[in-house]
């Protein structure tokens with residue numbers, strides 16, 4: 001159930017009452033990007049102004065910063081919230097912050113139980129935040145189909161499933177507490193959609209502060225991104241958070257103030273975390289899930305021993321392609337190569353052995369482990385082939401002439417927003433380019449590996465063994481026939 005929204009015009013009053021200072025800036029609607037921070041007068045800074053002595057455009061007191069520590073403080077002041085946090089939280093900083101915001105959503109709806117939760121500045125502040133954002137977890141099902149064949153297809157589905165299970169766990173644990181059962185669930189004050197929205201707001205607005213760590217900072221979270229930012233944020237001596245003009249900046253009245261959300265994120269990460277792609281500040285990289293070979297009898301043991309989700313990472317920097325896939329190296333060795341799994345009878349623990357050595361703690365380092373083996377080039381050839389096939393199957397699905405998607409990627413239907421269509425298309429094109437170039441680079445690696453003397457000898461011996469077998473079978477057939 002959405003909480004009643006407050007018009008942005010009310011934010012200066014909220015800021016004043018909560019000791020947030022805005023100097024020469026205001027928060028205003030910027031069009032496509034939603035709200036933003038806009039300059040009220042002409043401002044310049046010298047190229048040498050590199051300290052916090054530069055007058056801040058915006059200062060937010062430390063007690064408004066929302067991070068894991070602040071949630072603990074709120075729990076000290078509000079025993080009803082502490083009861084909820086003890087029952088549901090303490091798993092992660094993000095989880096505790098989202099739980100706190102879920103409670104604020106319920107309080108803001110003003111339909112929950114009055115004996116649960118205490119109003120605080122965040123109860124009002126969340127009502128100034130957008131009711132929806134363009135992060136793909138909030139796209140409609142039809143819009144999410146546009147991501148088919150991109151690296152976000154699996155990532156967004158996995159995120160929605162994980163949000164669903166988080167929300168289910170919160171419901172399970174909190175519905176046993178009568179006041180919270182009434183305040184959150186019986187009243188209908190919050191829904192799964194609120195949880196998805198809060199997760200998206202958190203992801204797209206949290207800042208990494210030098211001392212307070214990952215935090216939400218009201219008002220500074222209204223600053224939009226630019227690849228050529230005019231401002232940055234920092235904590236001052238009192239741990240208040242300040243928005244400062246960058247040295248050597250000159251901006252005119254009416255110009256938007258911007259910060260950088262990072263310049264090392266891929267297009268997929270940008271879209272996933274912020275709901276837009278800025279090609280000027282993204283790096284060319286791609287992460288895809290990798291599955292073990294279907295006919296591998298050791299597949300389950302390998303997955304278990306590896307302990308994390310297998311992936312292929314691809315990137316381009318300074319024009320050169322690089323890729324890595326630690327699981328692919330474990331995936332491509334077998335018992336006949338010297339890999340062994342043993343389950344200890346006493347502890348039921350599984351041990352992994354390579355060439356007789358216990359490597360249970362090194363399953364992510366098989367690329368290094370296989371180096372000293374005489375057939376290491378052969379193992380690399382298998383890995384390169386597996387990775388190339390994975391990228392090729394991704395490329396086949398991403399190509400515009402791949403299986404028809406609903407709706408077609410280039411034509412927005414009335415139920416798909418144009419921004420989503422454009423963002424999905426941009427992501428697809430960026431990923432197609434890097435996939436094509438990596439597949440080509442892997443082809444060259446394959447050619448080199450196929451010329452390796454150990455590989456040649458191994459493949460030759462396999463061929464001889466193969467023809468011996470054919471001859472043997474043929475002579476058996478003759479015998480049978482006679």
Ligand SMILES: C[S@@+](CC[C@H](N)C(=O)[O-])C[C@H]1O[C@@H](n2cnc3c(N)ncnc32)[C@H](O)[C@@H]1O
Pocket residue numbers: 032033034035036129130133134204205221222223224225226273274275276278
């Ligand atoms: C930290 S908030 C900034 C305030 C936000 N515009 C609002 O209305 O509340 C981040 C969100 O702003 C929007 N945004 C920021 N910079 C943008 C940009 N350069 N292009 C498009 N959208 C942008 C995206 O929706 C992003 O998820």
